[in-house]
Amino acid sequence: MSGPLMEKGERQTADGGGVAVPRQDVRRLTPKDVVRLSRDLYVAGQLGEDEYTLLSFQPELHPAFARTIGALTGETAEPDRSHDVIRWWEDRVEFECRYPDPSTDRIRPSKRILDVLRDVAGEAEASANHF
DSSP states (O other): OOGGGSOTTOEEOTTSOSEEOOOOOTTSBOHHHHHHHHHHHHHTTSSOHHHHHHHHOOGGGSTTTTTTHHHHHOOOOOTTSOBOHHHHHHHHHHHHHHSOOTTOOOHHHHHHHHHHHHHHHTOTTTTTTOO
């Protein structure tokens, strides 16, 4: 889609279908930002429902974080602190490739999420052969 149907600042997806989410710095997003971005990517058709669910789940936003994950790790929830979301998903894909779970395929949706995040960050071309 190009021309008058595209709003200012919008761009097409890499495959030419549909309007993509505007570029943003995915290497510095808070958990709250990730939830918003995942919703926008789902609404734009760039993520499927399963991918949306994986990306939008942010443990630091859960009210029981301190009693559960925080109690186990000694961490406190910091929902307003930025994280490198691409690096986190790169680590996750690497882990899932190294230790695949035969009962579920988490590698494919995780790689897809990573590809979409790189595209939003403008890093898709530079890292096309990374995973």
